[in-house]
Amino acid sequence: EVYHTKRMQHVICVKWTSDSKYIMCGSDEMNIRLWKANASEKLGVLTSREKAATDYNQRLKEKFQHHPHIKRISRHRHLPKSIYSQIQEQRVMKEARRRKELNRIKHSKPGSVQRVSEKKKRVVAVVK
Numbered sequence: 351e352v353y354h355t356k357r358m359q360h361v362i363c364v365k366w367t368s369d370s371k372y373i374m375c376g377s378d379e380m381n382i383r384l385w386k387a388n389a390s391e392k393l394g395v396l397t398s399r400e401k402a403a404t405d406y407n408q409r410l411k412e413k414f415q416h417h418p419h420i421k422r423i424s425r426h427r428h429l430p431k432s433i434y435s436q437i438q439e440q441r442v443m444k445e446a447r448r449r450k451e452l453n454r455i456k457h458s459k460p461g462s463v464q465r466v467s468e469k470k471k472r473v474v475a476v477v478k
């Protein structure tokens with residue numbers, strides 16, 4: 351899940367409560383925030399009808415989780431605009447690097463520039 355507020359700065363630590371219903375986080379501005387682990391979950395005592403309805407809805411989500419529309423809804427997360435724009439900027443930069451590498455390979459002698467897979471680019475060092 352994505353938890354955020356407008357005033358939230360860098361998060362220093364995150365901890366689950368012992369009953370796993372809440373998440374506590376501490377940030378740079380010296381605040382401790384308490385979040386529900388399941389954001390749509392109701393707080394307080396539930397009636398038997400409410401409990402049955404939530405169980406039924408959960409089972410429906412599990413049953414149809416592979417349907418494209420349900421999968422799209424379940425994957426959706428609302429991101430702050432700053433994070434969303436940073437992701438877009440990183441995507442543009444990565445695409446530019448890939449395009450430059452392909453152009454370098456295309457316009458050089460065959461075999462002089464080796465192509466390195468994205469997976470191997472992530473490896474910093476190999477420990478033996």
